[in-house]
Amino acid sequence: MTSQVHPAPMPFTSEDYAARMTRVVHDAALAGLDGVLITPGPDLVWLTGYRPTAITERLTLLVLRLDRSPIMVVPTLERADAEAADGAAAVSFADWADGADPYELAGALLDPSSRYGVSDSAWTMHLLGLQRQLPHSSYVALTSAMPMLRAVKDARELARLTAAGAAADAVYEQIVQRPFAGRRERDIAAELAALLRRFGHEQVDFTVVGSGPNGADPHHEAGDRTIEGGDIIVLDFGGLMFGYGSDTSRTIAVGPVDAEAQRVHEVVRRAQQAAVEAVRPGVSCQQIDRVARAVISEAGYGDRFIHRTGHGIGVITHEPPYIVEGEQQRLVPGMCFSIEPGIYLPGRFGIRIEDIVTVTDDGCRRLNNTSRDLRVVD
Structure with missing residues (x-):
């Protein structure tokens, strides 16, 4: 159903x-x-x-x-x-x-x-x-x-992206109600896929569940690792709904939470928030990347932010524009893209927070609205 x-x-x-x-x-x-x-x-x-x-x-x-x-x-x-x-x-x-x-x-x-x-x-x-x-x-x-071919969405496209983002939010709110400790990554990933379909997605593109050291790989494929107490877990999932994409990431913890993990998560949260606040028409894509990267670099983790800050989204989950150094395309209202800074500590854990945003006349609107705090689960 x-x-x-x-x-x-x-x-x-x-x-x-x-x-x-x-x-x-x-x-x-x-x-x-x-x-x-x-x-x-x-x-x-x-x-x-x-x-x-x-x-x-x-x-x-x-x-x-x-x-x-x-x-x-x-x-x-x-x-x-x-x-x-x-x-x-x-x-x-x-x-x-x-x-x-x-x-x-x-x-x-x-x-x-x-x-x-x-x-x-x-x-x-x-x-x-x-x-x-x-x-x-x-x-x-x-x-x-023609990098702007599909980049600027009309009202009907924005309605689809908004619906997909709300559905992904509903999936997150459901998944964190379930216990994580003692379960395999692939079992959590399967549940994420089932929830995406339950909330209206006709296609599931990815369900990243990176627990403990696996979270330090941004594109980790969910495997047989059993989640343990104290694990930090990166959840990144999305697909297509009404033909348009969703993509969101949240990082959760199976308590108790390590003090450094709490500190790193707060750095990523501030970086993501700063980047969102920097979005407005006329700003270049690379400037959004620079804003997020500056917060992380100032905290001493610059070399552990190993990917671009974001990517466009539409009829597929990754498309232009790309929010990365060297991309000088200026933002215009109707553009939709992710803002997803992260910090990855090999052998230990990773942290990523991701929202889809759409550029408005005077800033941006988030299409994902679940809490960005480090949520502790069972």
């Missing part, structure tokens, strides 16, 4: 998808591109609502150009599925049968000497196939050419 914290949001319409495609071709022109080539993955889902049942070696390609209407090249056996997508009404289709050359069909839709942005998820074999067909064309990854 599903226990949704938020009601289902209004569905996207074919007009919503058409508006996205129109915006993309105009933004592509501003980026010096003659068009955009979209392959199966998050870009295709965002632009058309089409998510192939299985991403295979067969070429599927949405061609967006300023001088023509959107057209999608699809395998004949998958055309019916593509035409059933929510945004299909804004697209025409050209299909190819097994045994035919899909690159000849796709090449006929492109200018032979133009420059195109290509989805990051494009298979190398497809890009090379297009290059063989059009040797004078050139290509650039969309993350490089």
Whole structure:
């Protein structure tokens, strides 16, 4: 049984998808591109609502150009599925049968000497196939050419992200009511996954349970370690709900709590809070990273903060913008990303606190609202 914290949001319409495609071709022109080539993955889902049942070696390609209407090249056996997508009404289709050359069909839709942005998820074999067909064309990854492609969310997207964040919060409030001592990490992870689905997630992407020394690995895979009294545990979990992502981290303790762990947790809490307070339109992504990192460095743990401060989130749980040194993209209202500083002490424990935030006109709004204190559990 599903226990949704938020009601289902209004569905996207074919007009919503058409508006996205129109915006993309105009933004592509501003980026010096003659068009955009979209392959199966998050870009295709965002632009058309089409998510192939299985991403295979067969070429599927949405061609967006300023001088023509959107057209999608699809395998004949998958055309019916593509035409059933929510945004299909804004697209025409050209299909190819097994045994035919899909690159000849796709090449006929492109200018032979133009420059195109290509989805990051494009298979190398497809890009090379297009290059063989059009040797004078050139290509650039969309993350490089158009990093803001999906970064700014509209009201309907924000409603989905808000619902996903509230559901993840409900999962946390449930999981900490259960005992941890004497249970294996993988059992806690399985319960997190079940709770995510119970509260409305259709997809679970990750359930990190890093207990004791395993918490010093930010991407630890939950294993057979049995949780003990005195353990510090990093919980990091998320997935997709209504097609949009959740991602939150909290650190808990099986009492009694070590004094240094309490001190380190407070440093991370202050770093996370400072970074959240620094978010506002016009500030660069790297400045948010610098704010969080300065708090941790001043406390003497700078070399133990070993990852970026955050990542964007939308139709997948990790996407641009990235909150990291060197990313000079300025924040604008509607951007959504994580703020998740951490400190990791090898062989001992790790601490991480993570919220998703969305940039507002004068600051930001958190999409995760559970307590950030070091919670002691049984």
